[in-house]
Amino acid sequence: MANVRGGDLSRLRQLNALAAIRALREAGPLTLTALAERTGLSRPSTKEVVDELTGLGWVEEVPPNPGTMGRPARRYRFRADCGHLVGVDIGGHNIRAALSDLDGEILAETRQPVRPDDPLEERLAAIERAVSGCLALSGRAASDLWLVAAGTTGVVSPEGRVQFSAAIPAWIGLDLAGELARMFPCEVLVENDSRLAALAEARRGAARGARDVVFLHVGRRMGTGLIIDGKVHRGFGAAAGEIVMLPEARWYDAPDHLNTCAVVPPGTPEEDAAGFTLAAARDGDPAALAAVGRYVDDLAVGTAAMVLLLDPQVVVLGGGFSRSADVLLGPLRERLERACLRTPEVRASALGDECVVMGAIDYAVDHLDRHLFTPDAGPSLPLPQPAGR
Amino acid sequence: MANVRGGDLSRLRQLNALAAIRALREAGPLTLTALAERTGLSRPSTKEVVDELTGLGWVEEVPPNPGTMGRPARRYRFRADCGHLVGVDIGGHNIRAALSDLDGEILAETRQPVRPDDPLEERLAAIERAVSGCLALSGRAASDLWLVAAGTTGVVSPEGRVQFSAAIPAWIGLDLAGELARMFPCEVLVENDSRLAALAEARRGAARGARDVVFLHVGRRMGTGLIIDGKVHRGFGAAAGEIVMLPEARWYDAPDHLNTCAVVPPGTPEEDAAGFTLAAARDGDPAALAAVGRYVDDLAVGTAAMVLLLDPQVVVLGGGFSRSADVLLGPLRERLERACLRTPEVRASALGDECVVMGAIDYAVDHLDRHLFTPDAGPSLPLPQPAGR
DNA sequence: CTCCTAATGTAGGTCTCCTCTGTAACTGGC
DNA sequence: GCCAGTTACAGAGGAGACCTACATTAGGAG
Incomplete structure (x- = not known):
C-alpha cells in the first residue's frame, strides 16, 4: 500500500496534464480532438490543459496538416528537446557516451579509447571528454542536462560505489556516483553495464x-x-x-x-x-x-x-x-x-557495441518516466520549466 | 506507458474514496480528523467521502473511543467482512482450505486427507468438501465468496491448466482453473504451490x-x-x-x-x-x-x-x-x-504447513488490491456493493 | 460564390473540494 | 452542579476544473 493521499482539483488537473503528455509522447503530434479522444477529456478541457503545458514549455504547436476537409486542426507535440539525457558506457578499452532528448532519441555519440590499466584520473577525464564531445556535437551546454546515467563493468553497490571490477582494477572501491555528481550539474545514476545492455535489448533491441x-x-x-x-x-x-x-x-x-x-x-x-x-x-x-x-x-x-x-x-x-x-x-x-x-x-x-550506452539512455528515460511523468510517484510534479530552447 | 486516460470530477472522488479505503485498511478504525490527515483531504470532504462509502457498505461506524478530552470523535472502519476469500492448498496427501475476510484475516480452516493416487473426481470432491467446510464453520454461503485462489503442486500454465505434476499423476493435463470455475460462483486463480508459499513468507512469515x-x-x-x-x-x-x-x-x-x-x-x-x-x-x-x-x-x-x-x-x-x-x-x-x-x-x-493456504489467501488479497483498490487499474471501480451482512 | 465539413471558441451548469464560522458534546476543576 | 477548556461536528459560501451545448471560423469542393 504505497500511496494513501487523496487530492484536490489541482491534482486532477495534474493527472490530466500528465495524461496529455503521455499521449503526446506515445503518438507524436496530435490534434486537439485526437488528444481529447485519447485522454478521455472533453475538447474544452483538453485545450485548457494544452494551453497550460504550452505555457510551461512542455508542449509546442506544429503547423497543421494541410489537405484535409474542414477547418484545419491545430496540432501539438511534446517538446522532447526541452531537456537532455546522457548515457555513458565505461568499459575496459572504451568510454562511450551518447546524448539524447527526453524521448531517448539519440542526438550525438562519442567514443574515447582508454586502457584497462589507465589510472583513475585518466579514466575519469576520458568520461568528461566523452560527454563534452556529445555536448559540443549537439550544440548543448552542460546546464541543459537533466540526468546522466552510467554503466560500468563490475559490481556496483546500491549507492553507486564500485565494489569489484575484474576489468578495471583502478575502479575498485571508487565512489563512482559521487565522482560523476561532482562532474555534472544534474542527477546521476550508476548501474552495472550488463544490466543496462539487457534493458536496451528489451526496449529497442532483439527482445x-x-x-x-x-x-x-x-x-x-x-x-x-x-x-x-x-x-x-x-x-x-x-x-x-x-x-x-x-x-x-x-x-x-x-x-x-x-x-x-x-x-x-x-x-x-x-x-x-x-x-x-x-x-x-x-x-x-x-x-x-x-x-x-x-x-x-x-x-x-x-x-x-x-x-x-x-x-x-x-x-x-x-x-x-x-x-x-x-x-x-x-x-x-x-x-x-x-x-x-x-x-x-x-x-x-x-545493438552490438552500442548496447550499453543505449541502455543507459533507456535507464535514464525510465527514471524520468517514473519520477516526472507518473502520477502517484513521490515528488513528481510537472513543474520543471524547460528553457526557451 | 500503460495508462493515458484522464478523468473528470467523479474520477477525483473515486481516487479520494480509494485513498480513504486504503488508509482505513492500513490503520484500522480512524476518526474523521485522523482520516483527513492521512488522506490529505479537508474534514468536510473526508466526511462526504466516508458517508458515500458507508452508504455503499464499504465502511461502517464503530463506537467512539471514550475517555478523551473534548467531544468524542466518531470512528469508522473498513468492512473487511463485506466479502470473503478462499485459499486452497492442493497437495498429494492433503487438501487444505481457508476462508478469510478481505484483509486476509483467516476465519476458518479445514483439511481433507487424500491419497496421491486418488482419482481425479475424488480429489475435486475433496476440494469441494474442504471449501464447504470453511463456509459452514464461518456461517457463510458460497455466494459470499469473491475470489478463490488455489495452489497446486506441479507446473501450472498461465491459463490455469496443470501441465505436469510428479506428486499427483491424475492431475496432469487437467484444466484446474476451469474445474474450479465450475465449482464456485466467483473468480478463480490458480498458481503453483511453492510460489504461494513464498508469497506467504514474504507477507506474513519469515521474510x-x-x-x-x-x-x-x-x-x-x-x-x-x-x-x-x-x-x-x-x-x-x-x-x-x-x-x-x-x-x-x-x-x-x-x-x-x-x-x-x-x-x-x-x-x-x-x-x-x-x-x-x-x-x-x-x-x-x-x-x-x-x-x-x-x-x-x-x-x-x-x-x-x-x-x-x-x-x-x-x-x-x-x-x-x-x-x-x-x-x-x-x-x-x-x-x-x-x-x-x-x-x-x-x-x-x-508458517509451516499453513504456508500454501496462507499464500493463496495473500495472493487473492493482492489480486483484489490491484483490481479493486488501486486507481488506474483497468475496470477497477469501487462499485461492487457488499451485501448487508 | 456558396455549401459542406471539421475544428475553434464561448457560455452556462455541475461537481468536488476548500476555508471559515458557528454549534455540540464531553472532561475536569471549583 | 456549574463553568471553562477542548475537541469534534455541521453548514454556508466560494473557487477550480470539467462537461455539454451552441455559435463561429477556416478551408475545400462544386
Missing part, C-alpha cells in the same frame, strides 16, 4: 516488447543482465546476475575452450585468440567446431539454470562473441531445448 | 517486508518460489522456479543422501526415511551428520545459483524438512557464505 529477458554477455569476460517484469533487476544488494561466480555453472572458464584451440596461431595475445576459433568454426574447421561445442556446452549450463529459474520470454546473446552469433546460436538453442522445461527464444544482440 | 525472496521447498520433493519486487514471479510461460530440472544444480537426487543413511531402520518406507536421518543428526549421530552434510552440499549448489543470480534479501527454508531447520540452517548458511558474493539471510519457514 523488444518482452517483459522477462535474460541478457548474456559472452566475451572474454562473462556477465548477465536480467529484465524482470520490464524492469532492471538489481537484487537487494545490487549483486544480481553474478552467476559466473558459481563453479558448477561452468561459466568462468568457458572461454578457455576457445582460447586453447589448435587453430589459434601460436603467440596470439589471449584477447584475440577466441576470434580465430570462432572464425574457423564458421568456415567449418572440425577442431574449431569441437572447441565451440565444448564452449557452448559450458555456456548452456549456466544459461539453463537461468532459464529454468526465471522462464524468460527471450534470451539475448550479446557481448564480444555475439559477433559470431551465427556459430553459437544454433548449438546453444539445441542444448537449451534439451535442458529446459520451456525453451525461450534465443536471439543475437541487435 | 516479512522483504521485496526479493527465494523460498526453498525442501522435502521429499524439491521446489522453489520466487518473490521479485514484492510480486510472485511466474515467468513468461509460468514455468519459473524449476531449477530442480537441472542436473548440475544437484537438487533432484539430493534427498537420496538422507534416505540411504545407515541410521534408517531397514524396511522403512521411503517417505519416512529422511525423518530418521534428520532426527539422528539432531542427536549428533556421526553417520547422520555426514549424510546431512552431503545433502546440504547438494542443496547449496542450486541455492547458490539462485542467490548469485537474484541476490535476494532473504532465503526461506520451507517444506517438510524445514521441521529440521535447526539441523540444516547452519550448514547451509556456511556453504552459501563461501559460494556467494553477498550472502542473504537464511531463515526457516515461520
